[in-house]
Structures are given as C-alpha cells and as structure tokens.
Amino acid sequence: DEYKAALQKMRVQTWAEFSAAVKRGAAAGRLAGTVTSKQERKTRTGNKMGVIAFSDTSGQYEAVLFSEGLAQYRDLLEAGRSVVITVAAEDRPEGVNLRINSVQSLEDEASRIQKALRIFVRNASPINTLAGQLTVRGEGQVSFVLIKEEGEGEIEIELPNRYRISPQIASAMRAVPGVVEVELV
Numbered sequence: 001d002e003y004k005a006a007l008q009k010m011r012v013q014t015w016a017e018f019s020a021a022v023k024r025g026a027a028a029g030r031l032a033g034t035v036t037s038k039q040e041r042k043t044r045t046g047n048k049m050g051v052i053a054f055s056d057t058s059g060q061y062e063a064v065l066f067s068e069g070l071a072q073y074r075d076l077l078e079a080g081r082s083v084v085i086t087v088a089a090e091d092r093p094e095g096v097n098l099r100i101n102s103v104q105s106l107e108d109e110a111s112r113i114q115k116a117l118r119i120f121v122r123n124a125s126p127i128n129t130l131a132g133q134l135t136v137r138g139e140g141q142v143s144f145v146l147i148k149e150e151g152e153g154e155i156e157i158e159l160p161n162r163y164r165i166s167p168q169i170a171s172a173m174r175a176v177p178g179v180v181e182v183e184l185v
Contacts, residue, residue, distance in 0.1 A: 011030060012032045013030065013031060014032075015054075015061045016059055027089055031054070031056070031084070032106055033054030033056040033061070034056070035077050035080065035081050036054060036060065038051070038078070047067040048070055049065065050065040054083075054085075062098070063085065063087055063100045064098070064100065065099070065100040065103075069102075076104070083105060086100070087099060107168065116141040116165075116184075117140055117141070117163075117169070117182065117184055118142075119173055120181040125178045126177060127144065130176055134163045138164030141162060142158075142162075143156050144157045144159075145157075170184045
C-alpha cells in the first residue's frame, strides 16, 4: 500500500500503532493525520491552549498544544490540513494523552523525502499538461520515460531543473490522459 510505504519513509506511525506502543511504554512519537477540528481555550493561568482533533486511516485522536506552540503552528492546524506531529504521550486510565511538540505540513515532509519522479508516456501528447503541474521549484528530480512501440525499449529524459514532488502531485499526473505510469522514488 503506497500510503503505508510513505509513512514508513517518513518514520511516522498510525494512531493505532502509536497508541499500542504507548501502552507498552513508549513516551514519544511521530504521527501523520488530518486536522478535523481545533478549539482554543484559556488555561487556569490565563494562557491560551489548543485542543486539536486528528484522524488517520486507523482512527481519531486529540492532542493539546500550549500557548507558544499554538502561536507558532496555528496556521498549519486548520481543519482539513494534513500534518506530521511529534508528540509526548502519557498512558492514563482514561486513555492516551498527547502533547504536541512540533507540527509540519505533510506535503513539506513528503517532498523532503521524495527524491525523484519518473513519468512514463507512450508519446509526447501529455507533456505540456504534465509540465504545467511542475511549477513549484523544489529538490526533486523529474524525468519523462518514453516507452517505444512494440517493446523496443524506452528513452528517459531527465529535466534540468528540480521541482517539488509529492504523492499528491504523482497522483494528479497519473490522471492525465496519455500517462502510462508514475513512479515516486
């Protein structure tokens, strides 16, 4: 499964894996999830704190974030955003309590580990459409692989510039008519 492989490359766990690890004694970890809600509250001392709800493929969970972190990561913690969080965890009778230490955009994290994108085509017709999706400069190498007729081999053309690449970009390129396959490596 492509999603699980991407999580392993990023060294993140699903909520189910992490909560089981906390019950075995783990006290910290990295989780990837989509923000489902954010509530800001005042603490007894008058500082702000956030209670952020997340979901991933294995379940739903919430974590707290105190005033300094809330100010730093507020923009990343909007409903619908996918993020990678580092957390401190505590196993309590009422369940696993999480405190957020850091937040990163999932797309930024994915583009950091994705090094190359290979786009397989049978002819040049989809090239302009594909090039239009490669607008943001980044660190990823992109190449087009032209598959010759009747299995006579292939020709790979590496683009000279570097681009931001991610699983979302690869998925969008797979949908372009004329694309045979897209490899994200």
